[in-house]
Amino acid sequence: xxxxxxxxxxxxxxxxxxxxxxGYRMKRAFNVVQADLAQTLKRYExxxxxxxxxxxxxxxxxxxxxxxxxxMDIERPNLVVLIDELERRELIxxxxxxNDRRAYALKPTxxxxxxxxxxxxxxxxxxEALLQxxxxxxxxAATDVMKKIERRYRDG
Amino acid sequence: xxxxxxxxxxxxxxxxxxxxxxGYRMKRAFNVVQADLAQTLKRYExxxxxxxxxxxxxxxxxxxxxxxxxxMDIERPNLVVLIDELERRELIxxxxxxNDRRAYALKPTxxxxxxxxxxxxxxxxxxEALLQxxxxxxxxAATDVMKKIERRYRDG
DNA sequence: TATTGTTATACTCTATAACTATA
DNA sequence: TATAGTTATAGAGTATAACAATA
Numbered sequence: 159x160x161x162x163x164x165x166x167x168x169x170x171x172x173x174x175x176x177x178x179x180x181g182y183r184m185k186r187a188f189n190v191v192q193a194d195l196a197q198t199l200k201r202y203e204x205x206x207x208x209x210x211x212x213x214x215x216x217x218x219x220x221x222x223x224x225x226x227x228x229x230m231d232i233e234r235p236n237l238v239v240l241i242d243e244l245e246r247r248e249l250i251x252x253x254x255x256x257n258d259r260r261a262y263a264l265k266p267t268x269x270x271x272x273x274x275x276x277x278x279x280x281x282x283x284x285x286e287a288l289l290q291x292x293x294x295x296x297x298x299a300a301t302d303v304m305k306k307i308e309r310r311y312r313d314g
Numbered sequence: 315x316x317x318x319x320x321x322x323x324x325x326x327x328x329x330x331x332x333x334x335x336x337g338y339r340m341k342r343a344f345n346v347v348q349a350d351l352a353q354t355l356k357r358y359e360x361x362x363x364x365x366x367x368x369x370x371x372x373x374x375x376x377x378x379x380x381x382x383x384x385x386m387d388i389e390r391p392n393l394v395v396l397i398d399e400l401e402r403r404e405l406i407x408x409x410x411x412x413n414d415r416r417a418y419a420l421k422p423t424x425x426x427x428x429x430x431x432x433x434x435x436x437x438x439x440x441x442e443a444l445l446q447x448x449x450x451x452x453x454x455a456a457t458d459v460m461k462k463i464e465r466r467y468r469d470g
Numbered sequence: 471t472a473t474t475g476t477t478a479t480a481c482t483c484t485a486t487a488a489c490t491a492t493a
Numbered sequence: 494t495a496t497a498g499t500t501a502t503a504g505a506g507t508a509t510a511a512c513a514a515t516a
Contacts, residue, residue, distance in 0.1 A: 167411055167419050168377040171385045175369050175434065180441055180453065181347045182366070187460035188344045189387065190467040191337045207483080210338070213331050221324040224497060229327045231345065233485060238499060255323055260492045260497040263323050278331065285336055291462045297336065299455035304343035306447045311346040363506080380474060389508060394476060416474040416515045 191288065198284040202277045203247075207232070209277055211240050212266070215250050216274045220263040222255065249273055347444065354440040358433045359403075363388070365433055367396050368422070371406050372430045376419040378411065405429055 176182045192206065199209050207230070214229055215221065221229075227237040241264065244250045249270035252262040266274065289297060332338045348362065355365050363386070370385055371377065377385075383393040397420065400406045405426035408418040422430065445453060 168374045171377060171381055172373050173370060173385055175373050176366060180445060181351050183457055183460045184344050184347055187463040188340050190463050191340055195337050210332060214329060217328050217331050218324045225327055229329055288466060289336060291466060292459050296459050300459040301339055303448050303452050303456040304339045307343040307346050310447060
């Protein structure tokens with residue numbers, strides 16, 4: 159803006175210091191990716207977490223809640239409401255595990271499998287659009303860096 | 315685990331489908347970076363958001379709250395409590411903008427500047443440690459990808 | 471009329487402690 | 494005793510509507 163009153167305070171904001179940090183860059187880019195994903199999933203009434211849970215249940219039918227929480231890197235209590243939601247919508251069901259009446263075996267319903275397929279296709283397409291300026295080698299390089307960061311964390 | 319009961323449900327969880335997605339990889343890596351940053355800032359009683367706000371105020375003394383919210387990509391109402399917190403700790407102050415009695419000119423105190431310097435140094439060091447397996451060219455490649463994603467968002 | 475900062479509110483994600491029912 | 498799932502709760506981040514003061 160060419161508003162002269164702005165000049166009495168600050169015209170151009172410098173975030174040079176923050177942009178030096180990988181974490182800050184990552185947060186900003188992740189916010190974009192996350193917003194795009196949320197927008198894409200809205201149509202299926204899924205969020206990033208319910209989507210992740212559904213995909214993992216479809217790919218691993220019969221897994222337990224504690225295994226799923228582990229895989230998703232969230233606490234067990236926080237998974238309960240996600241599973242409640244997916245179950246209420248009849249996208250998955252809580253089967254009993256034979257020989258261990260404490261645990262549930264999570265399984266997708268047919269509707270869950272179908273919604274999952276559609277959502278995966280939609281997310282794939284939207285991500286492709288979002289990353290259309292990023293060629294395969296750049297994507298691979300970025301993915302490698304993220305893998306290294308994850309690994310560094312797991313190794314302590 | 316070699317627990318035979320696990321075998322009746324699922325032994326090894328496959329997250330192959332999810333790992334195909336750039337967004338999922340990014341979320342996992344970002345969680346690591348974010349946790350590391352939070353740990354680093356704990357010592358200064360700062361969080362990622364209060365840290366970002368403080369750095370921006372130190373680098374741009376006199377900026378308005380609405381400008382800061384813009385720069386941080388957060389909504390104006392959410393900035394208020396962050397500024398309240400930094401002001402209460404006397405790290406910044408709300409000065410009046412001459413000729414516009416609606417707005418505040420945010421300025422760091424000496425204590426704020428000093429804490430900011432220390433925090434920036436600590437974050438730099440911790441980030442260096444976190445990324446020690448990632449060489450300069452890999453970092454640059456990853457940063458480029460993140461810039462492109464951000465740009466893609468700004469351009470619509 | 472429009473803008474700055476504010477209040478109130480609500481939703482999501484995250485984290486911990488404590489409970490129940492099983493093992 | 495330990496584990497699976499659950500409940501309750503609290504903190505943090507995010508988003509919108511509506512308001513007072515001021516432009």
